[in-house]
Structure formats: structure tokens, C-alpha cells
Amino acid sequence: NAGVTQTPKFRILKIGQSMTLQCTQDMNHNYMYWYRQDPGMGLKLIYYSVGAGITDKGEVPNGYNVSRSTTEDFPLRLELAAPSQTSVYFCASSPQGSSYEQYFGPGTRLTVT
Amino acid sequence: QKEVEQNSGPLSVPEGAIASLNCTYSDRVSQSFFWYRQYSGKSPELIMSIYSNGDKEDGRFTAQLNKASQYVSLLIRDSQPSDSATYLCAVKRSSSNTGKLIFGQGTTLQVKP
Numbered sequence: 001n002a003g004v005t006q007t008p009k010f011r012i013l014k015i016g017q018s019m020t021l022q023c024t025q026d027m028n029h030n031y032m033y034w035y036r037q038d039p040g041m042g043l044k045l046i047y048y049s050v051g052a053g054i055t056d057k058g059e060v061p062n063g064y065n066v067s068r069s070t071t072e073d074f075p076l077r078l079e080l081a082a083p084s085q086t087s088v089y090f091c092a093s094s095p096q097g098s099s100y101e102q103y104f105g106p107g108t109r110l111t112v113t
Numbered sequence: 114q115k116e117v118e119q120n121s122g123p124l125s126v127p128e129g130a131i132a133s134l135n136c137t138y139s140d141r142v143s144q145s146f147f148w149y150r151q152y153s154g155k156s157p158e159l160i161m162s163i164y165s166n167g168d169k170e171d172g173r174f175t176a177q178l179n180k181a182s183q184y185v186s187l188l189i190r191d192s193q194p195s196d197s198a199t200y201l202c203a204v205k206r207s208s209s210n211t212g213k214l215i216f217g218q219g220t221t222l223q224v225k226p
Binding site for chain 1: 159212
């Protein structure tokens with residue numbers, strides 16, 4: 001099992017550009033999440049999904065969009081990148097059920113200049 | 114009041130000592146609690162989960178939960194320099210059936226040889 005994989009590892013964007021951060025999990029987890037982590041800060045939830053075709057906003061969704069067409073994939077789309085979106089982005093997944101343990105991907109470090 | 118609070122540290126302990134990390138939460142009926150370890154530049158890694166009052170031991174790690182006082186702690190016995198990392202406390206809201214976790218900002222632990 002590869003677990004949760006994310007691509008790319010690093011990316012530099014110019015202001016106004018768009019990009020998609022990819023996230024794939026091979027654990028057949030129903031639940032998936034996108035977080036951002038700013039330096040010295042905790043994790044803030046951007047969007048989450050409880051299954052294919054179902055997504056919902058977290059606490060900081062502005063400037064982002066997601067889709068979930070399959071159980072495995074949960075891409076995060078940045079439209080019109082802004083310097084405030086400079087951060088490290090983590091994707092996570094968890095099985096449905098009572099444990100709710102989340103497993104994280106390696107992250108994408110994004111810089112917007 | 115933040116939903117999940119941790120002292121940001123750094124907490125400095127000598128090698129071989131016991132490191133004690135604390136976390137308090139505001140949702141009185143939360144039921145699921147997690148400790149994640151995050152090395153600098155890496156993604157969070159789940160190290161402990163605890164769901165009921167009392168202690169849960171796993172190797173050198175012990176998680177302690179006191180729901181009446183609304184705190185959860187992590188003890189690391191025989192601390193090693195390799196334990197130097199940021200430790201994130203996470204709590205699942207009782208009202209959430211989506212697995213969403215609320216993360217504290219983390220406590221940085223430094224283990225000095």
C-alpha cells in the first residue's frame with residue numbers, strides 16, 4: 001500500500017495562475033480531507049469529502065475548489081492564486097466508522113509570488 | 114477560547130527523561146482524541162489514539178484521557194533525540210459524523226543529548 005500520495009511536492013505559482021493539487025489514496029477510505037498549514041501554525045481544514053460525489057467546505061474554503069469523482073482521488077483546485085495561499089497543503093484520508101483516524105500524505109509546498 | 118489548546122513550547126527535556134505534553138479541549142462531549150507527531154518539513158504521523166478515560170500505552174508512549182477535566186496528555190518515557198518534533202493534539206467533535214478533526218497548534222519538543 002502506498003497510502004496517501006500527493007503531487008507535486010513543490011510548486012511556485014505566479015499571482016493569478018491556477019493549478020490542481022493531486023491526492024490519491026489506495027486504502028479504500030471513504031473520508032478525505034484537505035488541510036493547509038502555515039509556518040508555526042496548526043492545520044486548517046479547507047474541504048472534505050465523505051464519499052464519491054459528496055464534498056463540503058471546511059473552515060478556510062475561499063479560493064479553492066474540490067471534486068470527488070472516485071473513492072481514490074480528491075484533487076484540490078486553486079483558481080487565481082494569491083500570495084495568501086502560500087502554504088503547505090496536506091491531504092488526508094480516514095476510514096468510515098468509529099475510529100476516525102486520519103492518515104496524511106507527504107504534502108505539497110506551494111509558493112505564490 | 115480555542116477548541117483545542119496546546120502550549121506551543123518549546124518543551125526541552127534531557128535525553129532519558131519523561132516528556133509530558135498536554136492538551137485541553139472545549140467540547141465537553143468529544144469522544145475521540147489523537148496525537149500526531151510532525152517532524153520539521155514532514156507530514157503529521159498518527160502515533161496514538163484514545164477513546165475512553167484512563168491510560169493507553171504503546172511502547173514508550175502513554176496517552177492519558179480525563180474527560181471530566183477535558184484534557185488529554187501524551188507521556189514519552191526515556192525520551193530520545195529522535196523524539197524531537199512537534200506534537201499535534203486532535204479532537205473529533207461529538208456532533209460530527211464526517212470524521213472532521215480539530216487540531217491544536219502543536220507543542221514543539223526538544224530532547225537534548
